[in-house]
Amino acid sequence: MRTKRGQQSGFTLIEALVALIVLSVGMIGIAALYGQGLSAGRTALYRTIAINLAGEMADRIRANRLGRASYTGAGANRPCGPGGGTNCTVAELAEYDVLQWRALVGAQLPAGVGTVTFAAGTPPTYTISVAWTDVTGAATYTIMPQIPAM
Numbered sequence: 284m285r286t287k288r289g290q291q292s293g294f295t296l297i298e299a300l301v302a303l304i305v306l307s308v309g310m311i312g313i314a315a316l317y318g319q320g321l322s323a324g325r326t327a328l329y330r331t332i333a334i335n336l337a338g339e340m341a342d343r344i345r346a347n348r349l350g351r352a353s354y355t356g357a358g359a360n361r362p363c364g365p366g367g368g369t370n371c372t373v374a375e376l377a378e379y380d381v382l383q384w385r386a387l388v389g390a391q392l393p394a395g396v397g398t399v400t401f402a403a404g405t406p407p408t409y410t411i412s413v414a415w416t417d418v419t420g421a422a423t424y425t426i427m428p429q430i431p432a433m
Contacts, residue, residue, distance in 0.1 A: 322418045322419075325417075325418060326417055326418060326419065326422075329392055329393070329415060329417055329422065330422070330424065332391050332392055333392060333395075333413040333415065333422075333424040334424060336384070336387060336388050336391065336392075336397065336413050337397075337411045337412075337413050337424055337425075337426045338426070339384065339387075340354075340380075340384050340397065340399060340411045341409070341411060341426065341428045341430070343380040343384065344377075344380075344399075344409055344428070344430050345428075345430055347373055347376050347377055347380065348430060348431070348432050348433055349373040349432060349433075350373045350374060350376060350377030350380070351377075351401055351403075351407060351432070352401045352403075353373070353374040353375075353377035353378055353381075354377045354380070354381055354399045354401060354409065355399055355400055355401050356378060356381060357381070357382075357385075358378050358379070358380075358381035358382030358383075358384075358385055359375070359378040359379065359382060360379070360382055361375045361376070361378055361379040361382075363375055363376045363379040381399065384397055385397050388413055388415075392413070392415035393415055393416050393417075394415055394416040395413065395414070395415045396413075396414045396415070397411070397412070397413050397414075398410075398411075398412045398414075399411050399412075405431075406429040406430065406431035407429065407430060407431060407432070408427055408428070408429050409427065409428055409429075409430060410425060410426075410427050411425065411426050411427075411428070412424070412425040413425075
């Protein structure tokens with residue numbers, strides 16, 4: 284004589300396996316979201332650093348307004364910094380600023396490159412660009428401050 288209980292043997296094992304599969308898919312989804320969150324956080328950090336570096340260069344230009352087109356070069360190691368002991372011209376100070384700033388960009392951003400261009404006009408306009416390699420590919424941040432001579 285068979286009972287209903289005997290006919291349903293093994294059904295709870297199938298339910299457990301299905302629940303395990305559903306749980307596994309959910310955990311994989313959570314891991315993927317966690318990875319995307321880390322990536323987005325890193326991207327935001329790099330963008331914040333780029334914004335700060337571009338603003339720093341604009342501040343350096345504001346402090347030495349007469350340097351003008353000297354900010355567009357590759358920069359030069361001049362004894363203009365603290366403890367340098369010599370007086371520099373505005374062009375030499377601009378070259379020193381560019382050298383220091385580009386070193387900061389390269390140190391703080393992955394494959395970071397900073398460029399400055401100058402367009403004479405009324406008022407003079409500088410284009411300050413910071414480029415780096417991000418998780419999603421190449422990224423760039425650009426500002427165009429208008430800084431008149433005093």
